[in-house]
Amino acid sequence: MNFAGYRCSVCGREYEHSEELFLCPKERGCLDIVMDTETIRKTIDPQQLKQQDLEPSHWRYLPLLPVNDPGGQGTPLRRVGWTPVYSLPALRNKRKLRAFWLKDEGTNPTASLKDRASSMVVARAREISVQTVVTASTGNAGAALAGMAAALQLRAVVFAPSSAPPAKLAQMLAFGARVILVEGNYDQATALCLEAAEHLGWYCRNTGYNPFTAEGKKTAAFEIWEAVQRGYVELSGGVPLAIFVSVGDGNIISGLHKGFRDLTELGWLDFQPRIFGVQAEGSAAIARAYQAGVEQIQPVRAATLADSICVDMPADGVRALRAVKETGGAYIAVGDEQILQAIAELGQVGVFAEPAAAAAYAGFVRALDIGEIGPEDPVLVLSTGGGLKDIAAVQRAVPSAPVIEPTVQALKRLLKL
Numbered sequence: 001m002n003f004a005g006y007r008c009s010v011c012g013r014e015y016e017h018s019e020e021l022f023l024c025p026k027e028r029g030c031l032d033i034v035m036d037t038e039t040i041r042k043t044i045d046p047q048q049l050k051q052q053d054l055e056p057s058h059w060r061y062l063p064l065l066p067v068n069d070p071g072g073q074g075t076p077l078r079r080v081g082w083t084p085v086y087s088l089p090a091l092r093n094k095r096k097l098r099a100f101w102l103k104d105e106g107t108n109p110t111a112s113l114k115d116r117a118s119s120m121v122v123a124r125a126r127e128i129s130v131q132t133v134v135t136a137s138t139g140n141a142g143a144a145l146a147g148m149a150a151a152l153q154l155r156a157v158v159f160a161p162s163s164a165p166p167a168k169l170a171q172m173l174a175f176g177a178r179v180i181l182v183e184g185n186y187d188q189a190t191a192l193c194l195e196a197a198e199h200l201g202w203y204c205r206n207t208g209y210n211p212f213t214a215e216g217k218k219t220a221a222f223e224i225w226e227a228v229q230r231g232y233v234e235l236s237g238g239v240p241l242a243i244f245v246s247v248g249d250g251n252i253i254s255g256l257h258k259g260f261r262d263l264t265e266l267g268w269l270d271f272q273p274r275i276f277g278v279q280a281e282g283s284a285a286i287a288r289a290y291q292a293g294v295e296q297i298q299p300v301r302a303a304t305l306a307d308s309i310c311v312d313m314p315a316d317g318v319r320a321l322r323a324v325k326e327t328g329g330a331y332i333a334v335g336d337e338q339i340l341q342a343i344a345e346l347g348q349v350g351v352f353a354e355p356a357a358a359a360a361y362a363g364f365v366r367a368l369d370i371g372e373i374g375p376e377d378p379v380l381v382l383s384t385g386g387g388l389k390d391i392a393a394v395q396r397a398v399p400s401a402p403v404i405e406p407t408v409q410a411l412k413r414l415l416k417l
Helices: 037-043 046-050 058-064 089-095 114-127 140-151 166-174 186-200 212-217 219-230 251-266 285-292 317-325 336-347 355-369 387-395 408-415
Strands: 003-008 014-016 031-035 100-104 132-136 155-161 178-182 242-246 274-280 331-334 379-383
Touching: 031 212, 031 251, 037 058, 037 251, 046 219, 058 219, 089 100, 100 219, 114 132, 114 140, 114 212, 114 251, 132 140, 132 186, 140 155, 140 166, 155 166, 155 186, 166 178, 166 387, 178 186, 212 219, 212 251, 219 251, 242 251, 242 355, 251 274, 251 317, 274 285, 274 317, 274 355, 285 317, 285 331, 331 336, 331 355, 336 355, 336 387, 355 379, 355 387
Parallel strands: 100 379, 132 155, 155 178, 242 274, 242 379, 274 331
Antiparallel strands: 003 014, 003 031
């Protein structure tokens, strides 16, 4: 394990790795985990990561992660990550794009990118001999925690808003989690979760609070880097790759940025991507701060059908804002109707995305429309979760199926033959 310590993202103070910290004790800022890059450079050849016999999961990057091998062989924990990258030629032709890819995180064991964070958190929990891990979630983080905890036979507790999609709640319960519904929104569930963790001694997974969550999510950046090295994602002409990712609490985009920073510090990254954050118009606290040119993020009263990115006050907002500013990207806000249109368009090329995942593609389309990027720019959209997560929302994006009598005559009338 090459875990060197923590660094506050606000004040820059550093802390020893032997301490079990969540937020900076001084400034209450989110903590970045600092890796021992000198040791990694001396002991790891980046060419080793191209070996075909490496584990087809994000555990192939174990030397670049702040945990020891968690075990869990023969369980879904060992199948997290290494998600496919599609070129989607039909969509590319429709939009007249030169270079387009979509990375489908819906193929993770619980069908969302949140498996990356939860697998890292349960690995840490095992190391420090914790038996109960708790989180607040609108659905995906809770389902991911429940599934990963079940794989390692740990107890999971999830506080979720009572409005959370039934499919996501069913996932949590099927994995054996203790699910507690809160009469309120995600932010209120989060506050209760933090209080409960403190009083009951549970290990808290909350994004923007537990620094190991971003460490799991950074592995998506490692996989994009490796896809470029292997030629699955082809870059040419010196034009930077534009990556579009949906943003709620801000931890996914922060983790992605952290992954590329780690690779840069190691001297392994030979391309610098531009990261674009996409928020729903009804939950756009970070996008508003970006447009105003400030780092002071003001809470909103969030309302969007994309429950996974519906947040009043993003817990990891400052790092999420910097992820875009420091890479030359931008924030894009999209409406719920644009998200529904994106679900339908992705479905027509074989990708089944939940609303929050489709928001990233909707943001890409919006960026094309306003000239933020051009059709010649290489683009990768990070689709963060599968469509079965929220069937009720997906049904709004597609037409209803007709019902007919079981006769050929009825079929001909329907087809107007």
